[in-house]
Amino acid sequence: MVKFLIRRFVALIGLLIAVSIVTFGLFTLGPSDPAADSCGKSCTPERIGQIKVALGLDKPLVTQYWEYMKGLVVGREMGPPGARYHCGWPCFGRSYQDNQFVWAAIKQALPYTISLALGAALIWLFFGVGLGVIAGLNKGKLIDKVSVGVASLGVSLPVPLIGLTLILLVNTDWHWLPYTSGQAPALPWDSGGLLAWFKNYLLPWFTLAAIFSASYVRLTRANMIETMGEDYIRTATAKGLPRRTVTLKHGLRAAITPIVTIFGLDLGGLLGGAVLTEYIYSLPGLGKLSAEAVNNGDLPKILALVLFAAFFVIVANIIVDILYAVVDPRVRLD
Amino acid sequence: MNRRRPLIAAVAAGTAIVLVASCSSSKKDTGASGSNPPSTSGSSSSSGGTPSTGPAIIKGGFTQKGGTVNILVQSNFEHLDPAQNYVTNSGDVGKLIYRTLTVFDDTPGQAPVIKADLAIKSGPGDYIGIPNKDQTVWTYKIQKGLKFQNGTPITAADIKYNIERSFASDVYKDGATYMADTLVNSNNYAGPYKDPNKDLTSVQTPDPYTLVFHFTGAQPDADMMMSLFYTAPVPKALDTKQDYDFKPVSSGPYMITKYTPNKELVLGRNPNWSAATDPNRPALPDKFDITMGIAPATVSQRLIANQGTDQSALSIDNSSDIQPGDVSKLKSAQDRFVNGPGPCVFYDIFNENKLKDADVRHAFALALNRQAIITAMNGPLFGSIPTSFMASNVRGFQPANLGLKDTGDTAGAQALLQGKTFPKSITYGVSAGRPAQKAVAVQVQSDLKKLGVNVTIQSIPTDSYYKTLRTDPGPVDMAMAGWCSDWPTMASIVPPVIGPDSTGKTWSTNNFSKYFDPATAKQITDLAGSTEPPATVDQKFAALANQIQTSNWPFVPLQASLNPTLVGSKIHNVGVSSIWSLPNLNLIGVEQ
Numbered sequence: 001m002v003k004f005l006i007r008r009f010v011a012l013i014g015l016l017i018a019v020s021i022v023t024f025g026l027f028t029l030g031p032s033d034p035a036a037d038s039c040g041k042s043c044t045p046e047r048i049g050q051i052k053v054a055l056g057l058d059k060p061l062v063t064q065y066w067e068y069m070k071g072l073v074v075g076r077e078m079g080p081p082g083a084r085y086h087c088g089w090p091c092f093g094r095s096y097q098d099n100q101f102v103w104a105a106i107k108q109a110l111p112y113t114i115s116l117a118l119g120a121a122l123i124w125l126f127f128g129v130g131l132g133v134i135a136g137l138n139k140g141k142l143i144d145k146v147s148v149g150v151a152s153l154g155v156s157l158p159v160p161l162i163g164l165t166l167i168l169l170v171n172t173d174w175h176w177l178p179y180t181s182g183q184a185p186a187l188p189w190d191s192g193g194l195l196a197w198f199k200n201y202l203l204p205w206f207t208l209a210a211i212f213s214a215s216y217v218r219l220t221r222a223n224m225i226e227t228m229g230e231d232y233i234r235t236a237t238a239k240g241l242p243r244r245t246v247t248l249k250h251g252l253r254a255a256i257t258p259i260v261t262i263f264g265l266d267l268g269g270l271l272g273g274a275v276l277t278e279y280i281y282s283l284p285g286l287g288k289l290s291a292e293a294v295n296n297g298d299l300p301k302i303l304a305l306v307l308f309a310a311f312f313v314i315v316a317n318i319i320v321d322i323l324y325a326v327v328d329p330r331v332r333l334d
Numbered sequence: 335m336n337r338r339r340p341l342i343a344a345v346a347a348g349t350a351i352v353l354v355a356s357c358s359s360s361k362k363d364t365g366a367s368g369s370n371p372p373s374t375s376g377s378s379s380s381s382g383g384t385p386s387t388g389p390a391i392i393k394g395g396f397t398q399k400g401g402t403v404n405i406l407v408q409s410n411f412e413h414l415d416p417a418q419n420y421v422t423n424s425g426d427v428g429k430l431i432y433r434t435l436t437v438f439d440d441t442p443g444q445a446p447v448i449k450a451d452l453a454i455k456s457g458p459g460d461y462i463g464i465p466n467k468d469q470t471v472w473t474y475k476i477q478k479g480l481k482f483q484n485g486t487p488i489t490a491a492d493i494k495y496n497i498e499r500s501f502a503s504d505v506y507k508d509g510a511t512y513m514a515d516t517l518v519n520s521n522n523y524a525g526p527y528k529d530p531n532k533d534l535t536s537v538q539t540p541d542p543y544t545l546v547f548h549f550t551g552a553q554p555d556a557d558m559m560m561s562l563f564y565t566a567p568v569p570k571a572l573d574t575k576q577d578y579d580f581k582p583v584s585s586g587p588y589m590i591t592k593y594t595p596n597k598e599l600v601l602g603r604n605p606n607w608s609a610a611t612d613p614n615r616p617a618l619p620d621k622f623d624i625t626m627g628i629a630p631a632t633v634s635q636r637l638i639a640n641q642g643t644d645q646s647a648l649s650i651d652n653s654s655d656i657q658p659g660d661v662s663k664l665k666s667a668q669d670r671f672v673n674g675p676g677p678c679v680f681y682d683i684f685n686e687n688k689l690k691d692a693d694v695r696h697a698f699a700l701a702l703n704r705q706a707i708i709t710a711m712n713g714p715l716f717g718s719i720p721t722s723f724m725a726s727n728v729r730g731f732q733p734a735n736l737g738l739k740d741t742g743d744t745a746g747a748q749a750l751l752q753g754k755t756f757p758k759s760i761t762y763g764v765s766a767g768r769p770a771q772k773a774v775a776v777q778v779q780s781d782l783k784k785l786g787v788n789v790t791i792q793s794i795p796t797d798s799y800y801k802t803l804r805t806d807p808g809p810v811d812m813a814m815a816g817w818c819s820d821w822p823t824m825a826s827i828v829p830p831v832i833g834p835d836s837t838g839k840t841w842s843t844n845n846f847s848k849y850f851d852p853a854t855a856k857q858i859t860d861l862a863g864s865t866e867p868p869a870t871v872d873q874k875f876a877a878l879a880n881q882i883q884t885s886n887w888p889f890v891p892l893q894a895s896l897n898p899t900l901v902g903s904k905i906h907n908v909g910v911s912s913i914w915s916l917p918n919l920n921l922i923g924v925e926q
Contacts, residue, residue: 032795032798033798033801035507036798036801037798037801046521047503050503050504050524051507053504054503054504054506054507055506079505079526079575079576080504080505080527080528081504081527082504082505082527082528082529082530083502083504083505083527083575083576085575085576094576096410096507097410097412098410098411098413098579098595099413099415099418099579099580100410100579100580100595100596103593104595105596107592108595108596108597109596120358125607163842164631167632167635168635171637172636172639172641175641178626179632179636181406181627182596182597182598182625182626182627183597183598183625184626226720279629280627280629280630280631280632281632282627282629282632284596284626284627285625288627289596290407293409294696296768297506326837
């Protein structure tokens with residue numbers, strides 16, 4: 001297990017470096033010129049040159065990249081002579097758009113995304129796996145068709161449609177829940193408490209869960225049907241084990257292995273930001289930060305957020321591998 | 335202001351406001367956000383019915399102090415540092431926090447008037463500053479007894495210091511650059527950080543309450559130029575450089591009490607601001623609570639619903655408070671709705687280095703169905719058909735005799751093209767991220783098809799849109815551009831839009847048509863620096879600009895921006911500033 005973790009950790013670092021090189025190259029070698037874009041109406045070559053100094057773009061690309069990576073690990077000095085300052089690690093630089101330290105913006109946004117992703121994940125796991133099991137055990141029956149149908153409907157509706165409709169009905173017309181906003185509690189222990197947090201995230205959770213539940217229903221259903229037809233299930237049933245034990249201990253455990261893989265990747269991806277859901281519900285998480293950064297051509301934020309998303313996906317993969325060993329005794333982490 | 339990048343620009347297509355130049359920000363949409371060339375964006379949907387524009391001011395005459403105004407905006411403010419604040423929405427907030435030498439009285443429905451703010455009116459006639467004979471040196475006296483939020487006195491040195499900061503392009507990349515563009519010897523000064531021992535000699539402070547500006551040429555608009563935020567005082571001892579964006583020291587009626595970027599900005603009263611020294615700011619509410627990160631559709635929905643604390647709310651995103659798709663719902667909110675013209679006008683430019691015949695350009699202009707183009711740019715609620723490339727709030731405005739029909743004049747265009755050689759295929763540039771521009775391009779394509787001209791729409795990355803238009807001869811024959819002036823005089827519009835650059839030998843940076851004629855270039859430059867009475871200059875400027883427009887046809891005006899604004903039912907004194915395209919927050923009040 002330790003060897004496995006060390007190997008994967010080294011791979012993680014290598015992958016992040018590769019992602020950083022590609023991303024850095026894409027943005028710095030692309031047609032966009034942040035200095036010219038910021039230059040305003042009285043733009044002269046001299047002013048563009050000064051802005052390049054202000055943004056640190058006057059140095060060779062390799063130097064820029066090295067300083068960026070160094071900043072991530074040990075911090076770095078930034079700013080022109082006379083206005084130097086230290087950016088502590090992990091230093092992702094400052095936003096071109098609003099001058100905020102990117103790491104501060106990410107730290108501020110992360111709790112919103114975690115709240116959203118974990119809450120939604122619980123819901124889609126509960127309904128997705130639950131309905132999938134029920135459908136799988138009742139193949140061909142009405143409840144099977146209804147479960148699959150409802151799940152398919154959820155995934156067929158785009159987030160903006162679900163989100164705006166729910167806001168219009170639940171918030172605006174029925175006044176059942178407050179509007180979410182930038183001031184929404186990010187975590188249960190924020191001011192406002194658990195109830196305020198719950199109320200603010202309820203609609204976003206269900207909106208996001210609706211999208212993801214369908215694939216879990218279908219996957220769980222298919223796996224359950226396949227697993228419940230296996231010989232060892234028949235043997236377990238023949239031994240006289242209770243149906244509940246056969247279904248949950250022998251059937252579901254085997255059927256859920258691929259679900260763990262999908263779930264890990266889905267959750268890892270979501271922690272990088274659920275762009276549409278965060279945008280529709282005005283949650284200032286990583287997804288909304290990403291959308292604004294892209295809209296504004298804010299390269300430091302884009303670069304940091306891409307690295308962050310890659311980090312989550314890679315870590316999620318490692319966790320999935322570990323969970324495999326827990327869920328499936330045949331898997332060994334050597 | 336840029337995007338109003340400056341402050342003004344915006345527009346049509348998308349966002350817009352304030353001053354214009356490069357734009358980014360904010361207001362309603364048309365595309366620009368605040369600056370001179372505004373960004374041309376905007377959603378592409380057209381509005382449904384058009385509600386009446388309502389009164390010029392919503393529930394005016396309100397004088398009750400106290401209460402909290404809630405402001406809903408979709409994203410963080412770019413800059414609150416006055417050296418960089420040049421976009422309309424952050425500018426609207428900036429006016430609450432800091433004062434400037436002069437300030438515009440932009441009472442809706444009336445012509446904007448420049449007034450003294452930190453300064454004392456000392457000049458002759460309507461002038462606030464004291465000009466020398468050739469108007470190259472301007473002296474401003476400032477009020478005594480003014481204080482920053484920490485109680486320290488405000489002096490001329492604090493104003494000069496922020497002007498010096500605006501020169502530090504190595505530290506600050508945004509902000510208006512008029513001072514650096516016009517002051518004597520400014521090329522030799524790089525701000526207060528690079529060489530702290532160097533002085534900006536073209537701004538002198540002979541005593542703590544006097545500022546003397548030395549310009550390279552006559553500056554008849556100096557009073558208006560002084561209204562931009564580079565004249566807001568900044569105490570040197572509290573200058574945190576790049577971090578000043580997040581905690582600017584207040585010289586105005588409100589100060590920052592809480593600021594979490596991307597989430598919330600709260601302004602409370604500045605105890606050291608004296609109302610007696612500031613007649614321009616009634617400053618009625620006790621508090622402004624600004625929530626960031628709210629999707630435009632949600633802002634619109636909440637303002638229409640008008641529930642709870644949203645009854646005390648408004649938005650200062652030009653693109654947020656009313657979405658084109660929500661227009662029909664405004665009928666139930668007529669008493670909370672106001673609309674008014676802003677400083678932006680959008681036009682189709684003809685690239686004169688490619689379309690070289692003025693008659694051909696004129697014919698193409700005749701063929702355009704500008705009424706359909708207004709619809710393409712979100713509908714009549716967001717803009718009207720202009721009579722000039724200048725906004726009608728410009729001092730001394732005179733409409734040009736364009737002779738265009740709103741729905742196009744194909745027959746007239748065909749008659750003009752008789753016997754002419756003209757291209758049967760042209761390219762029309764659109765900004766890739768601006769759906770409204772694409773919609774306009776499709777309309778142009780349809781209109782010119784009737785003349786036998788095939789229009790190819792060429793998408794240009796939004797980030798490099800204006801940069802591409804500036805290239806010579808450039809890739810496109812036509813494109814949409816616009817201008818939102820930082821102050822409403824022709825000198826702030828005509829020279830950049832159809833004038834020469836500083837050498838006088840070629841077209842200026844934002845003259846996207848690339849119109850250049852040595853004789854008219856000299857006339858424009860001379861008028862911009864003329865010391866004749868303003869009315870005389872205005873008359874000559876308007877005549878020259880209109881003559882160029884109707885004889886040369888460097889562009890065809892398409893849309894004069896309007897700025898529909900919806901507020902909560904407890905908000906009073908709301909009108910649309912023709913300078914900022916937004917409600918002046920210093921004037922509004924709120925029921926408690």
